[in-house]
Amino acid sequence: MHRYRSHNCGELRAADVDTDVRLSGWLHNRRDLGGILFIDLRDHYGLVQLVARPGTQAAEALDKLTKETVVRVDGKVVSRGADNVNPELPTGEIEIEATEVEVLGAAQQIPFTINADDGVNEERRLEYRFLDLRRERMHRNIMLRSAVIASIRHKMTTLGFNEMATPILSATSPEGARDFVVPSRLHPGKFYALPQAPQQFKQLLMISGFDRYFQIAPCFRDEDARADRSPGEFYQLDIEMSFVEQEDVFQPVEKLMTELFEEFGDGRHVTSPFPRIPFREAMLKYGSDKPDLRAQLELVDITDVFADSAFKAFAGKHVRALPVPAVQDQPRKFFDQLGEYAIQHGAKGLAWVRVGADGALTGPIAKFLTEENVKVLTERLGLEEGHAVFFGAGDFDEVSKIMGAVRVEAAKRAGHFEENVFRFCWIVDFPMYERDEETGKIDFSHNPFSMPQGGMKDLEEKDPLDILGWQYDIVCNGVELSSGAIRNHEPDIMIKAFEIAGYDRETVEEKFAGMLRAFRFGAPPHGGIAPGVDRIVMLLADEPNIRETIAFPLNGNAQDLMMGAPTELEEVRLKELHLNVRKPQVK
CATH class of the missing domain: 2.40.50.140 (Nucleic acid-binding proteins)
Structure with missing residues (x-):
């Protein structure tokens, strides 16, 4: 034996x-x-x-x-x-x-219960992560992750993609977050950067003549934690394709996601095909560029209705309405709790009216609406007996954020929310640029390596804020799984695009010397995307926090409580790396 x-x-x-x-x-x-x-x-x-x-x-x-x-x-x-x-x-x-x-x-007395959920806090769990992973739920999540990655590899190979590795030590890149940097021992005063994404390298692979690439790629970003974002490192399914337009990227990714979520979704329905929703439409209808389509309600822009209104709360502001059917049996508590929810998300309050049997509107702001207001709202919102309408007013971004959250919460409370489904969509037609509210500077709004939809002509002739990029996101149940783009593969267009964002030609030539040099030796049109593996598993496992699907995550302060990282370096090691540490002064 x-x-x-x-x-x-x-x-x-x-x-x-x-x-x-x-x-x-x-x-x-x-x-x-x-x-x-x-x-x-x-x-x-x-x-x-x-x-x-x-x-x-x-x-x-x-x-x-x-x-x-x-x-x-x-x-x-x-x-x-x-x-x-x-x-x-x-x-x-x-x-x-x-x-x-x-x-x-032999085992010492364990610090928390393994065979039951005893409510131990996350910091304690992460300190003893090797024990936490023995719990049935955690063990199941990690095995799900393993199976999902194995399935992804098989499906990607079947779809004609080839797995390739890209460097971990490279140069810094303006990806939108802070880099983790690594000091060079052999080159004093110089640093490597850990990749925020293999962006430039996967493009260089296309320029090198490879046609369909993928990689389960480790990525590193020095950014704060969120429920759907792990600080420090994460993994993504990195994809790039040559000689493609936007829809050519969508087709294999949509097939992959549909099959993957059907395979591991525990019977939950996957809606297909995935709708294509322009960014501006998403912001107007859903208040978000990552809409949760399980909520079967839509916002309606009614700014024009109150443009010249005497109702000061709405006059001169961006106004969005949320019609909610079949709330005739809802008590006043339903409206008050939604108001409290809106306040928690930054609103000063939540205006609303209810439609009665005779079509008349009642509620806190009904007396401020003129007959013409009521007529237009009834027609535009399709109001009928039993409807309620919630209103938000303010600047565009503020209203979008608040009413986007209210839309989902109202759908859940009023029975207009689909359970046990995966509702995917593509968000397309992102603006190429945005204006920084504090500095007024024009900057990239999404991926700086994207091709503008109108090419050089739009860059030269259009207001930068009106230029759209061949950029897209894939979203599932209100979670952004990935951003992607058709890449800017023409040197002159790339330099012009960066000049609009404040980078002069010399800076672009210096920062992206390798890529620009490659473009000048014959670059194919190419594009790609990079769905987050951690977020995919989080959705499949039905976990609200991404750290529940990662074996050894950092905590919310980017610390490894189990291994004690980050750590200080001994003086001899600092000297070897040509570094002096300057700590912030304690006040």
């Missing part, structure tokens, strides 16, 4: 009764019923129940051991009997009559 096991803990069944077995695993739980010990033994594959009877070596050994001790157990498979079957376990028809136990790895 094998030194540690003849079977794993999850494979024994009724057909194995009377078999002598050897198992190894963690002591998951223990129950003492009149001197008879019942032990749950756990390994990677599952759980099995052991029985240790009084007076046996097994009982004496198991009675003294702490939970999570690693043991080897010899015994015989016996039937539990019809009355004692545990239908929740694949091994629930049998148990192991334990005869001998060997301790393989």
Whole structure:
């Protein structure tokens, strides 16, 4: 018999009764019923129940051991009997009559419960992540991640893509976030940057003559954590294709996502094909460029209705309306709670009216609406008996943010929200540039390497804020999975595009010397995208926090509490790297 096991803990069944077995695993739980010990033994594959009877070596050994001790157990498979079957376990028809136990790895008293959710805080869980990962939910999430990545690799190869690796140590790049930098020992005063994305290298692969590339790529960004963003590092499915237009990129990605979410979505429906929604339309209808289409409500721009209104709360402001059908049975509490929700998202309040049986509007602001206002609103919003309308007013971005959140919350509370579905969409036609509110400077709004839709002509003739880029996002259930673009592969257009954003020709030539040089030796039209692997798994696992799908994530302050990173360097190492550390003064 094998030194540690003849079977794993999850494979024994009724057909194995009377078999002598050897198992190894963690002591998951223990129950003492009149001197008879019942032990749950756990390994990677599952759980099995052991029985240790009084007076046996097994009982004496198991009675003294702490939970999570690693043991080897010899015994015989016996039937539990019809009355004692545990239908929740694949091994629930049998148990192991334990005869001998060997301790393989003793465990100290554990700091939190493994076999149940005891509400321990995240910082504690991350400090003891090796214990946290033993929990069933966490183990399942990490195995889901492994299976998803394996499936992605298979599907991408089937679609004709080739997996290739790109460098980790490279030069800094204006990707929109801060780089993690690595000092060079051989080149004093100079630094490498860890890639925010393999952007330039995957483009260079296309220029080198490769046609369809992909990579499960590690990316590094020195940015703050969010529920759907892990600080420090993350992984993305990096994709690039040659001789393509926008729809040519969409087709394989849409096929991949549909198949992937059908395979691992636990029966949840995947809506297909994915609608294409222009950025400005998304902001108007949904208040967001990553709309949750499970919410079956839309915002309506009614700014013109109140342009000359005497109602000061709306006059001269951007006004958005949210009509919500079938709320005639909702109590006043429904409206008050939505108002409180809007305030939590930055609103000063939430105006609303309700449509009665005669078509008349009632509610806090009904008295401020003229007959003409009511007529136009009724026609434009398609109002009928039982409708309610919520209003937001302010500047465009403020109203979009607030009413976008209210749209989803109202849909959930009023029964206009689809459950158990994955609603994808493409957001297209992003503006190439935006104006920085603080400095007034024109800057890139999305990907600086994108091709402007009108090429050089638009760059030279249009207001920068009116120029659209061949840029797109893929969104699922309100989560942005990825941004992508058709790339700017023409040197003169690229230089002009960067000049508009404040980079002179010399700076562009210096920062992107390798790419520009490559463009000047014959570059094909190309484009790509990079869906986030962590976010894909987060959606499939139905987890609200992305750290629940990563084996060893940093905490919200970008610290590794388990390994103690980041750490200080010894003086000898700093000297070797030609560095002096200047710490901020403590006030």
